[in-house]
Amino acid sequence: MKLLRNTLLETFVAVVECGGFSDAQHRLGITQSAISCRIRDLEITLGYRVCERGRGGFCLTERGKIAYEKARDVLRRVRDFDSELTELRDNISGDLRIGIVDTISSLPGFPLVPAMQKFLSRKNEVQLEVVVASPTDLTQGLITGLLHVAIAPFKNQVAELSYAEICTEVHNLYCGRDHPLFSAPPEEITPDILQKYPVCRRAYDPGTAALVSASEPSPVVANMEAMAMLIESGHYLGALPDHFAQAWVQRGAFKELTHEELRWTSTFYIAARESQVQRRAVELFLQDTMGVLNL
Amino acid sequence: MKLLRNTLLETFVAVVECGGFSDAQHRLGITQSAISCRIRDLEITLGYRVCERGRGGFCLTERGKIAYEKARDVLRRVRDFDSELTELRDNISGDLRIGIVDTISSLPGFPLVPAMQKFLSRKNEVQLEVVVASPTDLTQGLITGLLHVAIAPFKNQVAELSYAEICTEVHNLYCGRDHPLFSAPPEEITPDILQKYPVCRRAYDPGTAALVSASEPSPVVANMEAMAMLIESGHYLGALPDHFAQAWVQRGAFKELTHEELRWTSTFYIAARESQVQRRAVELFLQDTMGVLNL
DNA sequence: ATCCTTACATGAACGAAATTCATGTAATCC
């Protein structure tokens, strides 16, 4: 809708993302000459050069990098502002930025895909965007407005956000084929014996730390694929969601360390900013997600 | 600097705050005709009417009220964005929005006024703004970017903000001249006996609740002047900072209920967003405040 | 009811700003 017309910033962002003026022509639909003028004007108002360009190649200056990050951020906010005012009219529009943790698409009963289908099946012009990050980063993203909704096993909930429970995930400790415990009989596997083996932890999962305190410093991963690879190496034990580990278990690469105290459940929540439920797109998506669960 | 030129929104905000087109002419420095055009364009892009006007008087529509609030908010953010990019050049500029709790100007050793003097004595073009609110609202303001720094007795600190201790304030329980305890001998005043009398609490002060659990429902005030008036009525006891209560004590209107368990100290912090220390104006103001304390 | 005033709307004319077009320049590749 463009209430806050900011041709200079949009040009700058486009130029950066296209890696030069020439390619940005098509994206912006204006001539290279106009782009040159705009960037010049931008640099005049800013008082410093934002990028080096020419036949030698395109690159941002130090200040240009900072300016680019800030510009992208403010453009997102401005788009959201536009959407908020537009949605006061009637139609649903704008961005809907969804944040999730990794490897949850295989979680049984996980409602994101059907919710998105339901949401998109309506006539709206919402631009979806899905970001993968840790629960901590997702919380941060919701607070700063970078994200509109997020789905993750939020352990500690903050006051500014509203949470709704959507499903649960069962975790277990797994070991790889080359690990000493792979062929050990079930009765030998007790919490005590596990203390002897190093455990690989997910950076954002405090649950594992409580269950197993490893004797040697444990590696930390931010991603479950990486975790699976470390377990597969045979050097580490690691906690994984059951649904995710299934693929490895079925082909005999992993073994589940079956023991009551090694099983735990994490609860998934869908979270949004309290003050942002006013965005009708967000409200609608939350409704759709909860609606899918009640089928 | 105006990277994001938004004449429509600025016009709208000015018109609302001037209560009509005619008065906004002088503030905006354009003719009434131009204002009329801009508001018309705004309404066309939005798709709805934002205000009723004419000889019948000026008033916002329902949607207009919402749009006005959002517009003011986004304009603040945009000004901050401008300042951030401008400060990458050299000079310090933009807004500096400071939040405080009420009645702290009389607190001995409180550094806000000298800090502001020091800050303003330098050659900069920063527009200061001081807002008074409860610690909870100040925290919220810092997180959302409505405020840049805040000074208050923050009880629970959040991760996104950085805090620095600056001074302390002694609180005491006071009673008014017409209160039964006003003429009671000091030895009679024990925590037990106080349970019998209703206590007026500040909404944002959990300290009082812990000290005195009143038998009848206690009134809650959001402001210390109001608290003082309720104590003066003689019906309630109330906790006040010593420095603030002095005025009443000296003219014999209040009496301090001297008892060790009724004294407590709250610590004042200056808080800012972690990610916003990059604003040089904010950084400088924090430095100035801490500098004043070390004199 | 009439007239005056207030407060905004509208259309034409004007001017400033941004864009295109045509051309220039500088670096790189072969």
Place this chain on the structure above:
DNA sequence: GGATTACATGAATTTCGTTCATGTAAGGAT
């Protein structure tokens, strides 16, 4: 060294926003 790539620049042109002049509609006063 010539061709090519990538951007800069100046003049012409279009677009956009403003002012100026005027129109309209609703209160208020007499």
